[in-house]
Amino acid sequence: xxxxxxxxxxxxxxxxxxxxxxxVPQKVKGLEKTEEITSILPGMNCxxxxxxGCFAYAQALSQDPDLITKTPCSQVLQDPDxxxxxxxxxxxxxxxxxxxxxxxxxxxxxxxxxxDYSGVQTCKAAAQLLRGYRKCxxxxxxxxxxxxxxPQGAISIDPEKNIAIVDPEKCTGCGLCVTECPQDLxxxxxxxxxxxxxxxxxxxxxxxxxxxxxxGCTHCRKCFKACEFEAIEWNKETALPEFNQExxxxxxxxxxxxxxxxxxxxxxxGKEKEAELVAAK
Amino acid sequence: MSELVAIxxxxxxxNNFILVRFLGLCPFFGVSKQLGSxxxxxxxxxxxxxxxxxxxxxxxxxxxxxLDIEYMHIVIFxxxxxxxxxxxxxxxxxxxxxxxxxxxxYLPLITTNCAVLGITxxxxxxxxxxxxxxxxxxxxxxxxTLVLAIMSGIRxxxxxxxxxxxxxxxxxxxxxxxxxxxxxxxxxxxx
Numbered sequence: 001x002x003x004x005x006x007x008x009x010x011x012x013x014x015x016x017x018x019x020x021x022x023x024v025p026q027k028v029k030g031l032e033k034t035e036e037i038t039s040i041l042p043g044m045n046c047x048x049x050x051x052x053g054c055f056a057y058a059q060a061l062s063q064d065p066d067l068i069t070k071t072p073c074s075q076v077l078q079d080p081d082x083x084x085x086x087x088x089x090x091x092x093x094x095x096x097x098x099x100x101x102x103x104x105x106x107x108x109x110x111x112x113x114x115x116d117y118s119g120v121q122t123c124k125a126a127a128q129l130l131r132g133y134r135k136c137x138x139x140x141x142x143x144x145x146x147x148x149x150x151p152q153g154a155i156s157i158d159p160e161k162n163i164a165i166v167d168p169e170k171c172t173g174c175g176l177c178v179t180e181c182p183q184d185l186x187x188x189x190x191x192x193x194x195x196x197x198x199x200x201x202x203x204x205x206x207x208x209x210x211x212x213x214x215x216g217c218t219h220c221r222k223c224f225k226a227c228e229f230e231a232i233e234w235n236k237e238t239a240l241p242e243f244n245q246e247x248x249x250x251x252x253x254x255x256x257x258x259x260x261x262x263x264x265x266x267x268x269x270g271k272e273k274e275a276e277l278v279a280a281k
Numbered sequence: 282m283s284e285l286v287a288i289x290x291x292x293x294x295x296n297n298f299i300l301v302r303f304l305g306l307c308p309f310f311g312v313s314k315q316l317g318s319x320x321x322x323x324x325x326x327x328x329x330x331x332x333x334x335x336x337x338x339x340x341x342x343x344x345x346x347x348l349d350i351e352y353m354h355i356v357i358f359x360x361x362x363x364x365x366x367x368x369x370x371x372x373x374x375x376x377x378x379x380x381x382x383x384x385x386x387y388l389p390l391i392t393t394n395c396a397v398l399g400i401t402x403x404x405x406x407x408x409x410x411x412x413x414x415x416x417x418x419x420x421x422x423x424x425x426t427l428v429l430a431i432m433s434g435i436r437x438x439x440x441x442x443x444x445x446x447x448x449x450x451x452x453x454x455x456x457x458x459x460x461x462x463x464x465x466x467x468x469x470x471x472x
Contacts, residue, residue, distance in 0.1 A: 002350045009344075009357055013364035020368050024375045031378065059382075 033062040033089070040085045042075040044151060048174040049073050065090040072099045074173040100191035101173035102166065103154075107140035107185050108198035108262050109161025111213035127182035136213040138200040140164055140185055146177035168269055189266070194248045195255065196266035202238045217241075217262045223254035285416045288409075290471075292420030298396050299428045300458075300465040305396030309432065310454060312387075319433035320426065325387040327422025330400045332369065333362045334418035337401040338411055351405075358401045366392045396425060431461065 037058035044054070049071045051057040061067055068090060076082050077100045087094055117133035119125055123145040131137040140163035147155045147164065154170035155177060157163070166177075168191070178186045185200055199217040212218070219239045224232045231247035232254060241254075255263045298304045305326070312322040337358050345351050370388050373381045391397060400421045404414035435457055444453050 001348075002353055005344070005348060005350060006353065006357065006360075009340075010360055013360055017364060017367050017371070020371050024372060026375050 034058045036089055037061050037086070040076070040082050040089060041073060042082075044075070046075070046151065046174050046176070048075075048176075061090065065092055068092070068094065069099070074101060074175075078172050101175075101188040102168045102171045102191050102193070103173065103175070103177055103186050104189045104193070104196055104266070105140055105146075105164050105166055105186050106198060106200040107138070107163050107183075108215050108260075109140065109142075109158060109163035110215045111136040111139035114210075124182045131207060131210070132183065134213070135211060136201055136216055137207045137210040138183060138185070138202065139213060140183065145180050145182070146186065149176045149180045151176065166269075168266070190245060193243070193245050193266045194250045195243050195252075196264045196269060197241060197243065197262060198264055199240070199260075199262040202240065204237065204239060215260060215262070218260055220259065222257045222259065223263060226253045226257040228253070285413060288413055288417050289420040292417050293424040293427065294465070294468040295471065297424045297428060297465050297468075298399065298421050299425060300462045301469075302399065304399040305394055305425060308391070308394065309429065309458070310451065313429055313432040313454075314436055316430060316433045316437060319429040321384070322387050322391075323422070323426025323429045325384055326391055326394065326396060326425050327419065329362075329366060329369075329388070329391055329394075330397050330418040330422045330425075331415060332365055333358075333397050333401055334404055334414045336361055336365055338404060338409075338414045341405055354405050355398075355402065358398060358405075362397055362401070363392050396421070428461070428465075432458070435461075 034055070035058075038055050041054040041058055045052075047053070049057050051060060051071075057073065068086070072094070076086055077094075083094065111134040113133055114135050115133050117126055117129070119129070121143055123132075123141045123143045126132050126141050126143060132139060132141045134141065142157050142162040142164060144155075144157050144164065147157060151174065152170050152172055154167045154172075155164050156167070158165045164177075164186075166186075173188055173191070175188055178188060183200075189196075197217075201212045201216040203212070203219065217240060221234060221241075223241050224234050228251070229247045229249055231244045231249075233242045233244065235242050250265075250267070252265060255265060292298075296302055299306065299309050308322050308326070313319050337354075340357065340361055341351070341354060345354060345357065366388060370381075370384075373384065373388075400418050403421075404417060407417075409417060432454075436454060439453060439457070448456075
């Protein structure tokens with residue numbers, strides 16, 4: 001008996017919602033454009049654009065189409081189909097390659113383990129104990145906090161190097177992993193980045209008892225000297241090279257000259273990995 | 282009449298929803314960063330509380346009590362409140378877009394806010410009359426808005442204050458909430 005009444009009330013509630021949905025006339029016009037844009041947007045409400053959800057973003061876009069150049073939706077930029085639709089809806093042309101961003105993990109991996117960590121298996125917990133259990137206090141701990149948070153499944157843990165690897169082809173540049181990483185290793189770089197720097201060891205901010213791993217940047221400045229196009233600047237605060245992507249011609253001289261292999265060709269990062277996987281199969 | 286005044290004051294100050302009954306704590310910290318959004322949230326909660334009290338009073342007195350299934354009030358009230366909020370949202374979206382955007386995200390957000398369920402359950406357990414339950418809902422909503430406004434005003438100032446790094450943001454907000462709660466204890470016993 002109570003179950004019957006419960007079911008009856010539930011059914012009545014559902015019916016009333018349905019009737020209101022069907023019978024109340026749509027008096028308001030002006031939502032069409034917002035709804036059109038909403039249907040193009042990914043609808044995952046990641047909030048990377050700075051608006052609370054895709055609908056709010058679409059609403060802002062319908063009022064001010066220039067907004068797309070200021071805070072572009074990183075998901076749409078990845079997808080040529082929806083980008084074309086959005087361009088049509090807003091009536092403007094977008095340079096997707098210039099606005100697109102990708103996550104890059106600044107660690108080459110293989111830093112030696114200096115102690116046995118058997119605590120909670122997340123990077124956040126491990127990093128609170130003297131910045132992790134690796135020799136290098138800036139090393140990727142490889143426990144996969146970023147793998148968990150990535151909505152695209154673009155990050156995986158490399159089983160050989162024990163570090164997180166981002167697949168640039170799947171990455172949409174939402175930036176969730178950047179805030180998640182307790183070691184501050186992940187950076188959003190422009191999609192057209194040519195050379196990737198795979199270390200974040202900063203000797204000037206050293207932590208007592210911890211040192212650079214055998215594979216990290218030795219701050220030898222060889223890349224800085226080798227570059228003929230002045231595309232590499234030396235950051236004196238961090239003692240690490242910084243790359244000017246506009247000047248870089250992808251000659252890869254810096255990659256060749258680096259004694260520690262901390263530099264890599266960013267344009268091949270995702271494809272190389274895929275080729276490896278194919279070869280492994 | 283004096284009974285209604287007593288219920289109203291009691292709901293606003295003495296049995297304040299947030300600081301004394303500890304209901305609706307999620308928006309208390311979630312939406313109390315800016316005064317504007319805090320007041321919008323407060324108005325939306327007050328509105329939904331009043332409508333929900335009205336509907337649940339009717340359902341309780343004309344369906345639940347005659348059929349003797351009062352013990353099912355929690356689950357039925359949840360259902361009714363959720364339906365009600367959905368209907369209101371649909372209706373506003375179709376008829377008044379300005380109002381829809383000014384309510385924004387707040388209206389669907391409070392579908393299952395425990396302060397809204399709380400007021401209907403309080404009305405049921407206290408066995409309030411129709412007018413009493415509406416007044417209680419309005420008083421509860423006003424008290425909710427008041428505390429949210431006070432908290433957001435303080436937090437706006439705190440943003441500029443020189444708080445220690447480890448205290449910035451939520452930790453200091455929790456401490457402020459505790460002090461506010463102590464202040465509201467002072468109201469107990471004025472009626």
